[in-house]
Amino acid sequence: MIKRSICHGKLISSLRLSSSLLSKHGDQQFFTSQAAAALLKETKSPAHSDDEDLAPMDWDNLGFGLVPTDYMYVMNCSKDEHFVRGRLNHYGNIELSPCSAVLNYGQGIFEGMKALRREDGRLFLFRPDQNAIRMKMGAERMCMPSPSIDQFIDAVKHTALANNRWIPPPGKGSLYIRSLLLGTGPVLGLAPASEYTFLIYASPVCNYFKEGTAPLNLYVEEEYNRASRGGAGGVKAITNYSPCLKAQARAKSRGFSDVLYLDSVDNKYIEEVSSCNIFIIKDGRILTPATNGTILPGITRKSIIEIARDLGYTVEERSIPVEELMEADEVFCTGTAVVLSSVGSITYRGNRVEYKTGTHSVSKKLLSTFMGIQTGHIEDKKGWMVEIN
Numbered sequence: 001m002i003k004r005s006i007c008h009g010k011l012i013s014s015l016r017l018s019s020s021l022l023s024k025h026g027d028q029q030f031f032t033s034q035a036a037a038a039l040l041k042e043t044k045s046p047a048h049s050d051d052e053d054l055a056p057m058d059w060d061n062l063g064f065g066l067v068p069t070d071y072m073y074v075m076n077c078s079k080d081e082h083f084v085r086g087r088l089n090h091y092g093n094i095e096l097s098p099c100s101a102v103l104n105y106g107q108g109i110f111e112g113m114k115a116l117r118r119e120d121g122r123l124f125l126f127r128p129d130q131n132a133i134r135m136k137m138g139a140e141r142m143c144m145p146s147p148s149i150d151q152f153i154d155a156v157k158h159t160a161l162a163n164n165r166w167i168p169p170p171g172k173g174s175l176y177i178r179s180l181l182l183g184t185g186p187v188l189g190l191a192p193a194s195e196y197t198f199l200i201y202a203s204p205v206c207n208y209f210k211e212g213t214a215p216l217n218l219y220v221e222e223e224y225n226r227a228s229r230g231g232a233g234g235v236k237a238i239t240n241y242s243p244c245l246k247a248q249a250r251a252k253s254r255g256f257s258d259v260l261y262l263d264s265v266d267n268k269y270i271e272e273v274s275s276c277n278i279f280i281i282k283d284g285r286i287l288t289p290a291t292n293g294t295i296l297p298g299i300t301r302k303s304i305i306e307i308a309r310d311l312g313y314t315v316e317e318r319s320i321p322v323e324e325l326m327e328a329d330e331v332f333c334t335g336t337a338v339v340l341s342s343v344g345s346i347t348y349r350g351n352r353v354e355y356k357t358g359t360h361s362v363s364k365k366l367l368s369t370f371m372g373i374q375t376g377h378i379e380d381k382k383g384w385m386v387e388i389n
């Protein structure tokens, strides 16, 4: 039996039924801050309930694909204004002007984070303030207004709680929470949009790679670069991702898990994988590319660096020539979606190098500490875990 809070079921019922808390307007349900506060308060003391409160899913076979959930969060604002009030809508398609800035010029950024269910029924987010800060930085780079840190965290909490029945049982995965900030106003000549939409949806997920938890086999890409100096590689711009598809598809068709990109100036220094950061370990020292604007400053990356230093490892953030990668003892990737994935091999110019993986590797030690903090088995001394119920 899974121990969970009976109040979560109540919350969903409240969201569906209570007209006193939610003012209905068409298909939209406005989630007032008083109502939100009342609902959050109502869920404060965990009790236990049966598995029936969970969505009818095959929790043992979750992958990393969209499973539509019940609610999404939407908040709009105009250029030169601030976001004020959001609402929870039923999950579904949105209407967009064909001339919207996001469709025509890719004016959009996103964030990815996870809600986790613990054995005792409590629900947590991992460092949501960091996602909120990164979204603000991305918005500034892409000339968009952004939600405040508090608005962002509040919206994520409400989305997670409203979709509580889709948060997998402990050990079976997590609820992936995707927030988007989009230029939705129409714009014909290149300029920032006049209207903006902040939207959050969620999907239960488990392993990102088809390999599951097995080591990854990466291919060092030399023809295509992911980002260039002065570009937007250092923010989570939606435009950074489709240019990766070609190299990724080619690598996958050759049996690789994903692509590792090199810098665009010398094609010599390692940068990151399509959707995660990279680390190498040599003689007990941990190295990772510095964040100089061409790679995403990952929140998992930052957390793993801190954990590694706490465990006594030396961590260097600097340029890493591909030759150094080929001589490493261990390699691993980090990211919200991939968590910490060991790399079993890297292929560069036809040479395949294999790395240490498995129980006695440094990466396993880092992963178990990281997971221990997330699951509550290791004390969270840093205040990284934010309880939401």
Ligand SMILES: Cc1ncc(COP(=O)(O)O)c(C=O)c1O
Residues within 6 Å of the ligand: 112, 272, 273, 274, 275, 276, 277, 295, 296, 297, 298, 299, 300, 301, 334, 335, 336, 337
């Ligand atoms: C390009 C890229 N690099 C790195 C990461 C890892 O970042 P984080 O650890 O914040 O998820 C991601 C995932 O969000 C990403 O898309």
